Amino acid sequence: MRLANIYIEHPTLSLDQCFSYRYTQEELQPGMRVWVPFAHQRLVGFVDSLSEISEEEAARLPYQIREVLEVIDHGPLLNEELRALGKWMAQMYVASTISCYQSMLPKLLKPKAGKAHAVMEEVAYFDHVIDGLTPRQREVLSEMEQCGSMPAVQYRRQYKSVARTLIEKGCVRIERREKQATLVKGVAQTASHTLTKEQQAALSALQQGEGHSVVVLHGVTGSGKSEVFLRYADQQVQQGKQVLFLVPEIALTPQMQRAVEARFGDGAAIYHSHLSDQQKYEQYQLVAQGKVQVVVGTRSAIFLPFARLGAIILDEEHDTSYKQENAPRYHCRDIAIWRGRHHGCKVILASATPSLESYARAYKGVYQLIEMKSRIHQDLPPVEIVDMGAALRRGENALLSERLREAIAETLVRGEQVMLLLNRRGYTPVLRCIDCGEALMCPHCDVALSYHKEEQRMKCHICGYSRPLPDTCPSCHGTQFRYLGIGTQRLEEYVRTCFPQATIIRMDSDATRRKGAHEQLLRQFSREGDILLGTQMIAKGLDYENVTLVGIINGDASLKSGDYRSSELTFDLLEQACGRSGRGQKEGRVILQAYDCEHYAVRCAAAHDYQRFFAAEMNYRHLAQYPPYTYLSAAFFVHRDARVALEGANHALAALQKQQICKVLGPIALGRQKDVYRYRVILKGKDRMGQAQLLRQMFEQHRRAKQRARMEIDVDLLLLE
Template identity: 40%
Template sequence: MIAHVHVDAPVITIDRPFDYEVPEQFEALIEPGMRVSVPFGSRRLLGIVVGTSDGTRDGLKPLEALLDEESSLTDELLALSIHVKETTLCFRSSALLAMLPAALKVSYDKEIKEGHVPDGVRLGTHLSEYPKEVQSVILGLAKKGELILAPVLKEKKTVKTDVVVELLDATVVPKRAKKQLEAVDLLKETPRMYWSALRQIGLTRPQLQKLADLGAVRLTEVELNRDPYATIEQVEESVQLNDSQASAVLAIQEAEAGETLLVHGVTGSGKTEVYLESIGQVIDEGKQAILLVPEISLTPMMVKRFKRRFGDRVAVLHSALSKGEKYDEWRKIKRNEVDVVVGARSAIFAPLDRLGLIILDEEHETTYKQEENPRYHARDVAIWRARYHGCPVVLGSATPSLESYARAQKGVYRYLHLKERYGGEMPPVHIIDMRRELAKGNTTMFSEELFQGILDRIEKKEQCVILLNRRGFTTFVMCRDCGEGMTCPHCAVNLTYHQYGDRLKCHYCGYEVGMPSTCPSCNSKKIKQFGSGTQKIETELLNRIPEARIIRMDQDTTSRKGSHEQLLRRFEEGEADILLGTQMIAKGLDFPNVTLVGVLAADATLGMPDFRATERTFQLVTQVAGRAGRGKLPGEAFVQTYNPDHYVIETASEHDYETFFAKEMGLRQVGNHPPYWFLTLVTFSAKNPLVAKAEAELFASDFLQAHVENSRLNGPMPAPLSKLKNAYRYQVFIKTKQPDTLYAELARLQQARAKAISKKEYQMSIDVNPYVFM
């Protein structure tokens, strides 16, 4: 038997299946979708079996090991990997590995097999066990032939286990064994206990084994499931849907196989209840559902509602879980122990085989697009899977993406509109012209109207949400004598000052350095911080309102496991007056005591070099304004801007999506932007800027000579972020009306450059329908 295997080697010249002989002992076990260990040149690599065939062939290497007892990837996901490869122009191995949980991926190492080892090094150990300087010595000896190193593949998956201790006969325990007698006394009260509980009284493992040897207890090792949401209990809820919600649920229930529906509901219109009811109907039919949410910060509240409704038949997949927790949740899905999967982008690959419904909440969010290979969009994967299973896809948002809304207007998607808001009308939005505040001598980040509103809410024991979409203390540091700015030595960006630790950090590559007391260029002491981030706003608020209790949510305060949920729970329980944060607080949060929302620097994102900048600003302002007045108390929002007459600010303040859509679509049509044209971004990066530029120019020339119909090329040009992680970057933009023809030509051009790319002379990345242009 021959196995056709894709190996874990993202190199364009070997992006194809390789044939391996299947040893006789594996023939009855091997299946497509299994992970295997295979020899590849001088290495040992992880492989995914994509097919098998009978017979054999001379010269084939045998598989070394099967790493799974059953397939990790279903036939559907294997087919989906081909679709992802063709539509994102990634390697198929990258698509396959993206579908696996992190615990099923592997790390590579070398075992020290034979030879004369230096002091402190032992045979049979792995290279990674030693410090880097020792590793260099070992590698040097191996190069001289004095040591033999063998490649090894190390699995990351771990299964959490415990030992069940059952009492059999208490009389056989010697009276002098006090700790064992204490354990037996506990077992008399509870005849079955976990070893982890008995360990709390100081009982050691040898002492426990002695009890088993005496026949006092029976020991049984069991596997435990790591469930971070085990404390959430299922609750019977009776919710009365309004007419528009009931109509939406009926439309979803009666949707045709593979149909896509857009649920456009104003903030607070009860979209989640539509999701819950629709999924409940799917489960009653014996099918399963996936609900995707765009942000980790949204997950705790959504998970709580779904766990309360559907109990332990809900699995959760998102990056805030530990590797072990995600692995256990994935195995529950694989074993068909769940009906609903709730998670972020990668949960779209959940290995469900009875899919009856897929929902993308906040479908407009850019986090649904993966920015590294494979650069898939969860919406596109969802539509493919829905067609495969013959089930509907629901896209839900208060501010749909222009592409989705345009497709709904054309009839490509079915349009469902939820106009009614629970608790009354949308909150009034006050536009604050910060130019007038500056003219009055107010140089703070808070207008007088917003500041007084915050004081009023604190006095009334009500809560506020303040949004500033910039983390850190200040946005950049500059010398006022010579004008030199503090920039990252590896990227063409300013360093951001963070008050905690008095550090300057690059938010792209992670470089950081202490805040200098003098200018590195001219030694002047007139080095000053400019701009404001969330840390600075927090400091300013505490200085002006010392009694204010503030919770700050940004990437700096939510990096630890469980921090999102902990901070939101504290705010929900009234432990803070103000929730201050970046865009992660702008959507999906439902706190009935929030009566004021403030948006600082609402127009800060309008000047970004991105045709979607206006759309994102509209979405952000509209979404965050909708956090106010969601309970019985009335709410209001304050939007601070230096550009109050901009159509984005005006339409967002009036919650007028239709007017914004009409205006923006007119501009998109003039600019030949999506959704009128499909866009592809090709980026070339190299350590030498001349190499990056030359390769971009050569590619552009080759593409123009190919004469792809209904396509236009812009560039090459330096990327807005012209240097990233010590690599210089050039870009080429391609617009097309016929994406399938374009993708085939791009794949050909990519393959033509395979040799140079594989030698790492430069890197070429292709992003189909990009969302980031930096």
């Protein structure tokens, strides 16, 4: 009897095992999807392996072996490499194997029951020539024979009545097939400028870095890191290999895409979350069929089915967006390193502010370290810190100090551009009743609602709940409210009153919801914008030579967070934002408004001194035994009843009392989100795999005890808040 060992589509960790089904389909292979009976349901399964047992062995089993109902695919969806990667992820991140496979595939291919299907299209194909054709019919048929095929819509539009006649005569046939992505054809452009000595040295180090599969390319903003890894990528493509460029956010994708298409000419597969399901499917197929040499994408592009990877490049590698928020909670950097080892290619971690984990490994020689300390055109821009506490005491405005407002005016008079960074969207984060002092809260989360003036609505930035701006306070029916804090909408409103003639463009998650909005706004700023105002999405990767002033509002706000990474996140944001100024031939400058002006993260960013910040922050991490000196993992216990969630956390703590692998912290109440209460237990220690194994044991004990709280797992916890 032939057996298929199959993971069913339910991603719960309690079902993380293969179920055996007999099969008769000759085409069945590992990596294909099938329909199978499971309990009283008809579910999609994913074939892991094939085996055989005798009829006698099957008869002795304590259960009846059921049969595969139907094969879905014509070939394996995941190759042997990606199936091995999925199993590694399941162990590494304590997740079900099927959830790892599902995370790798576009929605139209996920091992999951659903009604979504690939879009079909009609295609006209040349078939054969017959006698008796008119000269025009022979001419059209000759053109069709040369091109082979074309979309039927184009064929009918181009050849009109002749098209119909040739179909009727059987000379041209119409077939339905899955809609395919169209590659943008272009002519590859050779790099036109000469590398600086530092760039050439960095490229040579990449080429000669034997023994290191992972490279930290640390270069100050504007040092030309992109040109270095583009030239290295070009060399790999010339050798017939593929290259993956990863960026942390969609806002950076258009700029990287243009650079790649200009360099490689044949276009590139683009893969990110703002594509439709059909577009993702089409781009996935381009890679699977080997039709593209380069890919530009965000986090999920790391799973594309490459056959001959020559390089993986993580631009802005420090960015927390590379960590997946939902199970399986993988880090893109880990997946890149695993795939780099499998393909024997380099993984380049590029950043002006590398993560402490990456830089520490490079510092110790585990990774290769390449430093680029100078800008190509100008020196790094001088940074002026404005003490906002003192400014407020002088009666200045809390949004723009007099110094920053004067600098903006001077910059606009010269016909140059300005960027203003405020890392909080909306109009104001808190609306408080003047009479009773109560803030308007989200009914589903323990957070205040943010006021969005453009829509006259209050919104929760966690669950998305929204309501109209109330006329009266829900608690005391008072009619007057006080705005506390500022968001990008409020800043935009104030800047417009100060500079009514300026063209101001706001870029935050509210302004970029529409498909293609990122690229449209950036193009508008490049052509006609005076001031680009936005959240952290404008702080990294953008390169505009006419931007000579960057203003940072509330630059130290993230230091108020209780997260152990707050200093690192603050330094990264400030240094990246400072780097947007003076990237061309014109001198740039930065004005940084802050309240805690003496904090080392603020001072080091103003001095563009990563090494000093690294030393100070590593000293703090060593004293507190935080990563990279230890690993942090967490178990979350979630339920609509706070008592049930706490009970689940306490039960887990009791099970951890005798273990000696790590320290245990908690349970810690995280407050209500989306109508559920959350408690967290943190594991802290030096044995990463030991933590993963311990968390898997905790889950099994939690399941056997039939605890009502849902248990969620995050290995390598990145942020505490």
